[in-house]
Amino acid sequence: xSRGQADFTFADSLLECKQYKRxxxxxxxxxxxxxxxxxxxxxxxxxxxxxxxxxxxxxxxxTLQRVPLEAQNKVSFYYEKALCYYLAANFDKAQETINDMYxxxxxxSDFTSVLPLQVLVLNELNKYNEAKVKLQQMQKLNIISSQKxxxxxxxxxxxxxxxxxxxxxxxxxxxxxxxxxxxxxxxxTFAFLxxxxxxxxxxxxxxxxxxxxxxxxxxxxxxxxxxGSMKRSELLINxxxxxxxxxxxxxxxxxxxx
Amino acid sequence: MRKPIFLVLFFxxxxxxxxxxxxxDSALMMSKDFITHDFDTxxxxxxxxxxxxxxxxxxxxxxxxMYVYQSVISQELMxxxxxxxxxxxxxxxxxxxxxxxxxxxxxxDRITRCSRVALSGKEDLRFDANKGKxxxxxxxxxxxxxxxLDTKDTNTINTDRSSTVFSARFAKEDFEFANYLIGNDMxxxxxxxxxxxxxxxxxxxxxxxxxxxxGWTYYxxxxxxxxxxLFMQVSNTSEFYPKSVFFGSISLMHQxxxxxxxxxxxxxxxxxxxxxxxxFERAGLALLQRDFKSYDYYSTAFTSEDYTLSEQExxxxxxxxxxxxxxxxxxxxxxxxxxxxPGLGKVYAGRLGEGISSFLFVGSLGVIAAExxxxxxxxxxxxxxxxxxxxxxxxxxxxxxxxxxKIANDDFNxxxxxxxxxxxxxxxxxxxE
Numbered sequence: 001x002s003r004g005q006a007d008f009t010f011a012d013s014l015l016e017c018k019q020y021k022r023x024x025x026x027x028x029x030x031x032x033x034x035x036x037x038x039x040x041x042x043x044x045x046x047x048x049x050x051x052x053x054x055x056x057x058x059x060x061x062x063t064l065q066r067v068p069l070e071a072q073n074k075v076s077f078y079y080e081k082a083l084c085y086y087l088a089a090n091f092d093k094a095q096e097t098i099n100d101m102y103x104x105x106x107x108x109s110d111f112t113s114v115l116p117l118q119v120l121v122l123n124e125l126n127k128y129n130e131a132k133v134k135l136q137q138m139q140k141l142n143i144i145s146s147q148k149x150x151x152x153x154x155x156x157x158x159x160x161x162x163x164x165x166x167x168x169x170x171x172x173x174x175x176x177x178x179x180x181x182x183x184x185x186x187x188x189t190f191a192f193l194x195x196x197x198x199x200x201x202x203x204x205x206x207x208x209x210x211x212x213x214x215x216x217x218x219x220x221x222x223x224x225x226x227x228g229s230m231k232r233s234e235l236l237i238n239x240x241x242x243x244x245x246x247x248x249x250x251x252x253x254x255x256x257x258x
Numbered sequence: 259m260r261k262p263i264f265l266v267l268f269f270x271x272x273x274x275x276x277x278x279x280x281x282x283d284s285a286l287m288m289s290k291d292f293i294t295h296d297f298d299t300x301x302x303x304x305x306x307x308x309x310x311x312x313x314x315x316x317x318x319x320x321x322x323x324m325y326v327y328q329s330v331i332s333q334e335l336m337x338x339x340x341x342x343x344x345x346x347x348x349x350x351x352x353x354x355x356x357x358x359x360x361x362x363x364x365x366x367d368r369i370t371r372c373s374r375v376a377l378s379g380k381e382d383l384r385f386d387a388n389k390g391k392x393x394x395x396x397x398x399x400x401x402x403x404x405x406x407l408d409t410k411d412t413n414t415i416n417t418d419r420s421s422t423v424f425s426a427r428f429a430k431e432d433f434e435f436a437n438y439l440i441g442n443d444m445x446x447x448x449x450x451x452x453x454x455x456x457x458x459x460x461x462x463x464x465x466x467x468x469x470x471x472x473g474w475t476y477y478x479x480x481x482x483x484x485x486x487x488l489f490m491q492v493s494n495t496s497e498f499y500p501k502s503v504f505f506g507s508i509s510l511m512h513q514x515x516x517x518x519x520x521x522x523x524x525x526x527x528x529x530x531x532x533x534x535x536x537x538f539e540r541a542g543l544a545l546l547q548r549d550f551k552s553y554d555y556y557s558t559a560f561t562s563e564d565y566t567l568s569e570q571e572x573x574x575x576x577x578x579x580x581x582x583x584x585x586x587x588x589x590x591x592x593x594x595x596x597x598x599x600p601g602l603g604k605v606y607a608g609r610l611g612e613g614i615s616s617f618l619f620v621g622s623l624g625v626i627a628a629e630x631x632x633x634x635x636x637x638x639x640x641x642x643x644x645x646x647x648x649x650x651x652x653x654x655x656x657x658x659x660x661x662x663x664k665i666a667n668d669d670f671n672x673x674x675x676x677x678x679x680x681x682x683x684x685x686x687x688x689x690x691e
Contacts, residue, residue: 226336
């Protein structure tokens with residue numbers, strides 16, 4: 001393909017008109033036409049922006065990987081990449097990108113823009129203590145008002161208490177107890193009664209000499225309900241943790257950006 | 259003196275600066291909800307029909323039992339269903355389609371197939387790797403013949419120029435760009451590129467190039483209907499004509515339009531220059547049509563000397579041999595075998611796991627019923643409960659064996675067609691790319 005001079009006018013106007021897919025395409029064309037590192041970087045940044053506006057966050061993050069190495073040494077690059085990964089719900093990658101930024105950048109003066117994002121990423125990874133430290137940094141740098149900081153500190157003084165999978169698993173050796181640990185009292189009672197009735201049926205049959213019925217009907221159903229209760233309690237604990245982290249993270253996000 | 263003032267001003271303005279810089283991003287971060295549907299509660303409906311106008315008490319007893327099972331009990335069981343829709347939901351669909359009696363019998367067969375034993379060993383063609391489930395619909399239990407690949411010329415090839423019109427700008431500038439995008443795995447971007455262009459071209463040669471690249475882009479994006487239509491509009495004077503004919507015909511084969519594909523290959527003007535690959539494609543097409551006479555005729559051109567073709571020629575020869583030697587499973591024999599010994603018909607149909615599972619289910623219920631019969635007599639509630647359930651599973655397993663034999667035959671044909679389409683596609687990639 002022949003290379004000409006990159007001209008972003010058409011692509012920019014498409015982006016302006018919210019024709020994001022076509023804009024992304026035209027930026028790709030300009031990346032082919034680009035003759036300098038700056039032009040190539042601009043093409044990729046803009047293409048990523050078009051994807052971001054089109055809510056294609058993972059594609060946006062992947063496009064940023066194609067920014068020439070020489071142009072990657074900027075906070076804005078790491079910020080955009082981490083943001084796109086965060087929006088794509090790939091929190092590990094977002095955290096990894098922020099860590100790369102701290103490792104590769106010398107000047108710390110521009111990190112202020114990344115701090116709010118980092119707090120949100122750490123929250124999603126359930127690293128509340130680290131998030132609190134970042135929040136204190138924001139307060140020191142005057143990025144957030146003291147009123148807002150007080151509200152956030154109040155929130156972080158009571159981070160979500162997550163239920164342990166391990167404890168839930170041990171408790172569910174008694175059917176239903178794992179459910180109760182996940183604060184699902186009705187479901188726990190039902191699981192206990194279900195297992196108790198199947199066990200009673202099996203034992204009653206065995207005691208009365210119906211060994212085949214006891215084994216084939218009682219024991220086989222009991223194995224299904226007993227291990228099923230264990231699996232269910234695991235799911236309920238996950239659900240509990242999900243709901244509580246979601247509520248806390250949403251509250252922090254709301255205070256941070258309101 | 260100036261320096262401290264500047265610093266104070268800088269720090270005061272910092273919060274406004276950093277938030278103003280990413281104001282749009284803040285809105286984005288706020289609006290993102292990160293909701294997962296993993297913990298959604300099951301949406302359970304009452305009854306098997308859309309309108310609950312029946313007064314049949316059995317209908318309501320069965321509906322209530324199913325409702326309780328779906329809403330409360332199923333979540334407390336160890337195994338999650340291996341199928342989509344799940345056994346209980348599928349049971350509802352079966353009852354809706356086939357009526358209560360047949361629906362219950364077929365449900366019993368489905369339950370025997372949803373066990374670890376039944377699912378072991380055999381790879382199911384209907385398995386969806388993304389969902390991790392086997393996708394099934396109620397047609398599985400229909401004994402009507404499954405739709406074969408179309409042998410009639412029903413797929414009309416769109417050669418109407420007014421429906422596909424292009425701009426001169428596209429022809430001049432975008433041909434290489436589209437090729438670049440496809441080559442660099444940006445196929446969706448290539449699709450955006452070709453779909454944004456419209457306008458007539460007066461120059462035939464340029465028009466051919468445009469039709470070809472559009473067809474190629476659609477083909478790369480697996481939009482085969484559009485691809486075949488565009489490939490067929492490339493005139494025989496174009497340098498892209500041979501490639502367009504071959505890829506157009508294979509696009510039609512993938513859509514099941516075998517007669518249309520044969521017609522295109524028959525009208526190929528340059529078959530002498532591409533004699534071996536042409537014969538190979540015709541031989542593959544003949545096998546898809548199960549036309550062994552034509553296959554024998556075209557396969558005489560196989561030389562096994564061309565490295566791009568030799569391996570696939572051998573594959574085609576093997577498939578032809580398998581097809582010629584294949585005798586379909588008898589549906590009624592499968593049913594009779596399962597009548598004699600539960601699950602045997604499924605073993606005959608090549609589903610060992612399903613056969614063993616059926617045997618265990620029917621056998622266990624039979625044994626429990628027998629134990630209660632011996633100790634309490636035939637009128638005891640346990641004898642009746644387990645006896646009737648066992649009988650339901652027994653009859654369900656007979657019908658299930660018949661449909662399993664039918665599915666085994668269909669699967670053989672489907673697998674063969676997939677292998678054939680794959681095989682006849684490979685040399686084209688090597689020759690034309």
